[in-house]
Amino acid sequence: MGPCTVQDGLRQLKLTTYNSPNCGPRRGVAQPDMVVLHYTAMKSAAAARDTLCSPANEVSAHYLIAEDGEVMSLVPEALRAWHAGAGRWGAVADVNSHSIGIEIANDGLSPFAAPQMDALVDLLQGIKVRWDIRPERVIGHSDMAPGRKIDPGGRFDWRRLALMSHAVWPEDVAPQDTAFFAPRMRAFGYTATDDVDLLLSVFRMRFRPWATGPLDEVDAGMISDLARRFPVDVNPTST
Numbered sequence: 001m002g003p004c005t006v007q008d009g010l011r012q013l014k015l016t017t018y019n020s021p022n023c024g025p026r027r028g029v030a031q032p033d034m035v036v037l038h039y040t041a042m043k044s045a046a047a048a049r050d051t052l053c054s055p056a057n058e059v060s061a062h063y064l065i066a067e068d069g070e071v072m073s074l075v076p077e078a079l080r081a082w083h084a085g086a087g088r089w090g091a092v093a094d095v096n097s098h099s100i101g102i103e104i105a106n107d108g109l110s111p112f113a114a115p116q117m118d119a120l121v122d123l124l125q126g127i128k129v130r131w132d133i134r135p136e137r138v139i140g141h142s143d144m145a146p147g148r149k150i151d152p153g154g155r156f157d158w159r160r161l162a163l164m165s166h167a168v169w170p171e172d173v174a175p176q177d178t179a180f181f182a183p184r185m186r187a188f189g190y191t192a193t194d195d196v197d198l199l200l201s202v203f204r205m206r207f208r209p210w211a212t213g214p215l216d217e218v219d220a221g222m223i224s225d226l227a228r229r230f231p232v233d234v235n236p237t238s239t
């Protein structure tokens, strides 16, 4: 199908539709209730698109966003794309069935391009309206697969998404005893591992990428605020 534009958010989204064969019906859930963000770690968006549409690779995502802001639709939102793999968020073990996957063309080291972030915001706005997805359920691949995945990485601007209510960010942070860190990570949704060092690395990559040194009271305070305001699975959907 050729390029088209849809009035889908704050600006006009430049959307091109492709049809990846790497998808199937959602299992046990009627509709998505999460969004998982990724970066491609490939040399170009075109190369990533080819990979995500090739049957031999058995991987896909619902969307791929190029550096110039072009959004490629690869799998219809109602279907299950193959982007998350092994991992967990709260009670959800089959993240692919629960989520919409968005690949952002980026090598993992460079800043994310401004037109690309604008397009992501518009895309998330449309997804939120279509599926009623809460901001705390927009997560990174590293959040649900710690130790196995590091995308979208420390250069991704989660704070900007949170300012637009498309993700969450800690506020009113008071220092807390570090003993609270691991249980409150779990309460927020980080249920894929109990390894505190691993939890600290994925937490800081997303919420405190400038921090160094051992677990401290600020880490514990930040996650305590998030866990208090956004406890995972308080209104659980099926797993």
Ligand SMILES: [Zn+2]
Pocket (backbone or CB within 6 Å): 037, 038, 039, 083, 141, 149, 151
């Ligand atoms: Zn990923």
